[in-house]
Amino acid sequence: MSRTHSKRIILGVALLLAAVFLVLDQLHLVALHVGFWSVVWTVVFAVGAIFSLMNKSISGTVFSIAFLLIIYAKPLHIQAIVPWTVLVAAALISVGLNMLFKRNFKPNVVVNGKKVNVNWSDLKNLKYEVNSDKNGKKSQTTVESNDGENVVISSKMGDVSRFIHSKNLRSVSVNSSMGDVKVYLDDAKAAGDVVYANINVSLGDVTFYLPDNWKVRSNIDSGFGEISIPDRPKKDSDGPTLILQGKSSMGDLTVKYI
Structure with a gap:
């Protein structure tokens, strides 16, 4: 279970x-x-x-x-x-x-395959990143395609698996309440050096499946949950960085390389 x-x-x-x-x-x-x-x-x-x-x-x-x-x-x-x-x-x-x-009794926080001696408050992001256009105007995406630049995934009391095929990926937004969400990015190509993962999860689990050359940085504000980020298999390879940001309340966030 x-x-x-x-x-x-x-x-x-x-x-x-x-x-x-x-x-x-x-x-x-x-x-x-x-x-x-x-x-x-x-x-x-x-x-x-x-x-x-x-x-x-x-x-x-x-x-x-x-x-x-x-x-x-x-x-x-x-x-x-x-x-x-x-x-x-x-x-x-x-x-x-x-x-x-x-x-x-300290939270189990794993970064790059190693447990780190931090509190949840140390992982808080100072500002929730919002996508902006070239003029600096903030915008909120409503795109739900699996192959667009900005992918939105929503789940409420259910299990969702999404296979992202975008060749110009900029962001993935996950909104989940009491759900289990799996996001596969092994066939996705980043638009630049960074892909933002905007997380808003309560009482749920979110798992990202990444290519082995991707890097991960976590700015998640997490309460009563676990964040697990394994060591990158191909440390010497040059790949984009997935930035995890947002909130996870009583939820678990996991990154796996495939």
Whole structure:
């Protein structure tokens, strides 16, 4: 089972349980009485805690639990502890655990076949690149052809494989929500020295298949996910550079050479 499918199952089950609990609560069939928004935030922070554990994020796990304690302070009889105290304690616990288990719980970021000692914030792009014409006017492409200069791929709760045959490729834009997208660029030719991959992914997996002479540079803003970029097979060959940029929220981004 892929990570995308696991995330879908977890989120789906959480929403179903929240719906059942909300109905039972309104019918006074459960002893724990909470409001509608409490149930909504419970789903948000519970799912956040699970995803944080899956991605080995100590801070995400600790703070998700802290917010759950704040929401259920009355049923748990811990009202004497004010929210700020809980949050400060969570911050101290997070720092302490990160110092103790730093190597085990840092994000798995692989660049050029080697794990690098960075945080997700180090991979953030300072500015989301927008294609511009020769006069500097910004434009947004809506082209969806597999052989055009700018290719757009969209996927929502599904699996998509796209084989790009463009001989003058400038950009590939991937918009995916809870989907699994595979992009094959082995038959594509870059228009210049650089091809931009504009990524907007949430709860999904994106995999790029590249010719063995292409280089890769990542400027992805990634939260609760993994970025895997292997070592380039033909290091001495001169090829274009694929620049990964945009956002990946609770998603995995992988590059493979073929």
